[in-house]
Amino acid sequence: MKTIDKSNLDKIIGILKKDGYTVIGPIVKDGAIVYDEIESINDLPVGWGDEQEAGSYKLVKRNDDSLFGYVVGPQSWKKFLFPQRMKLWEAGREGRGFKINHSDEPVPKYAFLGVRSCELKAIFIQDKVFNNDMYTDSYYNNVRNNIFIISVNCTQSASTCFCVSMKSGPKAKDGFDISLTEVINKEGHYFVLDEASEKGKELTEMLDAQTATEQQIKAADEAIASAELSMKRSMNTAGIKELLYHNHDHPNWAEIATRCLSCANCTLVCPTCFCHTMEDTTDLTGDHTERWRRWDSCFSLDYSKVAGGSFRTSAKARYRQWMTHKLASWIDQFGTSGCVGCGRCISWCPVGIDITSEVEKIRNSPKNKIINQ
Amino acid sequence: MDNNKSGLMKLDPMTPEAVKVKKIFWETEDVFTIELVYDSDEKREFSYKPGQFNMLYAFGVGESAISISSDSSKKNSLLHTIHKVGYVTNVLSKLKKGDIIGLRGPFGSSWPLEEAKGKDICIIVGGIGLAPLRPSIYHILKHRKQYGKFVLLYGARTPRDILYPVELESWRKKYDIQIEVTVDRADSTWRGHVGVVTTLLNYVELNPEKTMAMVCGPEIMMKYAVDELIKHGVTEKEIYVSLERNMKCALGFCGHCQYGPSFVCKDGPVFSFSKVTDIFEIKEL
Amino acid sequence: MEDLSGILRNHPFMKDLDENYLKQITGCASNVAYREDEVIFKEGDKAEKFYLIRTGKVALEINGRDKGNLRILTVGPGQILGWSWIVSPYKWHFEAHALEEVRAIALDGECLRNKCDDDPKMGYEMLKRFSHILEQRLQSTRMQLLDVYKRV
Incomplete structure (x- = not known):
């Protein structure tokens, strides 16, 4: 374990940029912390924090100049690995047929600065989605294989967080190149640094890093522990797959549907939701066409459409699909829950539907209480 | 990168291959069959199992998932029998001999003809x-x-x-x-x-x-x-x-x-x- | 030639029926045969019989007036034709005619009703067997109603 100061964090950004990386980090934009390209630590949300509740998110000024004093915003890193809209190919008419051209744009080389532990877990989950037993998504994996990850451990939690329940935080345990824990106390403002990869070690060697003292490590651990201790929400995941599989007809789904707007916000902010659709767009001459891949949501009516009609016409069935997939069938599909406990779907739901309390309502209904005993 | 562990396809599984309409005819009032062949001099064979499907692409319009309905031991051509029900299948129904369409596949599981032996x-x-x-x-x-x-x-x-x-x-x-x-x-x-x-x-x-x-x-x-x-x-x-x-x-x-x-x-x-x-x-x- | 009770015993509708009942039912039975296209009964006629089909196919049609004759069901070997003899006022709702040469056992409705009245246990057994057929026919009709192969 080492420690570095702010100027060395800036140095990391410089080294990565020199090395050809596009460095992505948190910035303040449109009243939220979002992820975008950064040039230096000056672009980071210095002194900003966030307050979140079901159906609410707002930025607040902190009384320190921390760089990572917020929790999570509406975006996640999936937008770089699995872009919201992406051209797969284009084609031109040729005789009675067509010719397909692929874009020859180079694969982006990203360095992610500020990846939360839950977000790291979300990336691991999408790794499984886009590399299944039969096929590999080339764009995702090409980007993924080039990525440099600097994770930042959480030292506070939002009221919507429940990563402890999902065993995905607040501390990043592996899968990063470098991890940082930001500490601000009377000793100063520093980052406790841990390297996990060869690339991470090489980079650390180029820094002016000190060996971390026991006290510094303890301060970092305590900060992470305070995030864990202050976590208000939780989700009881015991037997959750069976619970949801056996409650397709639970009255709570209809109750949720009276509130749910089917707006798809939860699926868009979720760092693991992967559903997308294909769209063909053709110009007015009819001679040039493009195939685009864009995010889609199980909340849309077209999502389950076949020639004969849609399979899930009611909002109730669509919410049930989303939640049952996320928390139950995901386990059968990918060997892991699809939820990392980041709480985004709670904060960004315009009507404040809270996945943790919906699970609780189903679990605590009289019929299921008997099952639970 | 090997993006096709299934071994079923030669190219990127997201990119349609060009195939030529050899024959198209109506089976009933709203069901038609298209016979497809590879549009190249190179002798290529179709390989699939009974029950699998292809994604057929009409240029500029889109794709539709269609089951293969031909004899899988005959590898020179493919038959798809299609119900004209939507936008894409409507366009496919108007194809003429010699037109080129796109094909991705074959995809999916097949009927258990091995397990069925003796039954x-x-x-x-x-x-x-x-x-x-x-x-x-x-x-x-x-x-x-x-x-x-x-x-x-x-x-x-x-x-x-x-x-x-x-x-x-x-x-x-x-x-x-x-x-x-x-x-x-x-x-x-x-x-x-x-x-x-x-x-x-x-x-x-x-x-x-x-x-x-x-x-x-x-x-x-x-x-x-x-x-x-x-x-x-x-x-x-x-x-x-x-x-x-x-x-x-x-x-x-x-x-x-x-x-x-x-x-x-x-x-x-x-x-x-x-x-x-x-x-x-x-x-x- | 097989005797009537033997034929009855081997018909799927009478499967595993008590021998005593079989004997009584045989008393109401007769062998019948129809040529191709011959009408077996007409819509509105008195439903005096029902039939256990042995060979051939029978078409049931409803007179759709301006919609023409609608063929709603065919029944064949091993199946039964007609249940209107159980329900008052014992009138046929459909027309039935042979699509090919048909051989069947006809059971006299009134004869059977009387025997069932005398022996309610046998009556219940017969009713159970008919209910099963009715349920199947109703279910099939619902499926036809769904018009599942229709183009949308």
């Missing part, structure tokens, strides 16, 4: 559902001795909607197969059965202990067929169904075709009924 085979199909099973029928007829009794029960909407009538007649004449065809509605000129496809089971002697059933058609029809088969004593694991869901990518990535924990495009479309028993009756799943 009696009962195929129950409804409507366009005969098309995805035609490759299996070809296979079983070609290897007739490897299978026991062979029964094909087929339900169509009206006599005019019966697919492959000439072929059905020639199978009846040439091979050891019991074929019963019924329609839901008919006028007085029709001499065959009238009634839902499951009533045809009344005319068949099944030995449930050694029968394997393959069922394909609208999901509601499959539900009744499966119920009847089970009533006759056929076990769930010996009943296979082919499910239809919204297939977009066909690679198990886009999520649209999810059915409980399964991706129908990749884990299906052919499932042992025992795999879906628990979820088959759930509404709007």
Whole structure:
């Protein structure tokens, strides 16, 4: 374990940029912390924090100049690995047929600065989605294989967080190149640094890093522990797959549907939701066409459409699909829950539907209480 | 990067390959068949298993998932029998000989023709559902001795909607197969059965202990067929169904075709009924 | 030639029926045969019989008036034709005619009703068997109603 100061964090950004990386980090934009390209630590949300509740998110000024004093915003890193809209190919008419051209744009080389532990877990989950037993998504994996990850451990939690329940935080345990824990106390403002990869070690060697003292490590651990201790929400995941599989007809789904707007916000902010659709767009001459891949949501009516009609016409069935997939069938599909406990779907739901309390309502209904005993 | 572990396709599985329309003809008023060949001098063969499907791409319009309906031992061309129901299939129906379309595939699971060896085979199909099973029928007829009794029960909407009538007649004449065809509605000129496809089971002697059933058609029809088969004593694991869901990518990535924990495009479309028993009756799943 | 009770015993509808009942039912039975296209009964006629089909196919048609004759069901070997003899006022709702040469056992409705009245246990057994057929026919009709193969 080492420690570095702010100027060395800036140095990391410089080294990565020199090395050809596009460095992505948190910035303040449109009243939220979002992820975008950064040039230096000056672009980071210095002194900003966030307050979140079901159906609410707002930025607040902190009384320190921390760089990572917020929790999570509406975006996640999936937008770089699995872009919201992406051209797969284009084609031109040729005789009675067509010719397909692929874009020859180079694969982006990203360095992610500020990846939360839950977000790291979300990336691991999408790794499984886009590399299944039969096929590999080339764009995702090409980007993924080039990525440099600097994770930042959480030292506070939002009221919507429940990563402890999902065993995905607040501390990043592996899968990063470098991890940082930001500490601000009377000793100063520093980052406790841990390297996990060869690339991470090489980079650390180029820094002016000190060996971390026991006290510094303890301060970092305590900060992470305070995030864990202050976590208000939780989700009881015991037997959750069976619970949801056996409650397709639970009255709570209809109750949720009276509130749910089917707006798809939860699926868009979720760092693991992967559903997308294909769209063909053709110009007015009819001679040039493009195939685009864009995010889609199980909340849309077209999502389950076949020639004969849609399979899930009611909002109730669509919410049930989303939640049952996320928390139950995901386990059968990918060997892991699809939820990392980041709480985004709670904060960004315009009507404040809270996945943790919906699970609780189903679990605590009289019929299921008997099952639970 | 090896982005195609399935080994089924040569290129990027997201990119359609160009194929040429060799023949296109109407089977009924709204069902047509396209024969496709590779549009190159290079001698290339199609390789697929009975029950698999392709994504057919009409330039500038889009893709549609279509089951392959040809004899899988004939590798020079592919047949797809298509119900004209939507935007893409409407455009496909207007193709002319020599036109080029795109093809991705083959995708998905296949009918269990290996496991079926030595067993009696009962195929129950409804409507366009005969098309995805035609490759299996070809296979079983070609290897007739490897299978026991062979029964094909087929339900169509009206006599005019019966697919492959000439072929059905020639199978009846040439091979050891019991074929019963019924329609839901008919006028007085029709001499065959009238009634839902499951009533045809009344005319068949099944030995449930050694029968394997393959069922394909609208999901509601499959539900009744499966119920009847089970009533006759056929076990769930010996009943296979082919499910239809919204297939977009066909690679198990886009999520649209999810059915409980399964991706129908990749884990299906052919499932042992025992795999879906628990979820088959759930509404709007 | 097989005797009537033997034929009855081997018909799927009478499967595993008590021998005593079989004997009584045989008393109401007669052998019948119809040529191709011969009408077996007409819509509105008195339903005096029901039939256990042995060979051949029978078409049931409803007179759709301006919609023409609608063929709604065919029944064949091993199946039964007609249940209107159980329900008052014992009138046929459909027309039935032979699509090919048909051989069947006809059972006299009144004879059978009387025997069932005298022996309600047998009556219940017969009713159970008919209910099963009715349920199947109703279910099939619903399926036809769904018009599942229709183009949308």
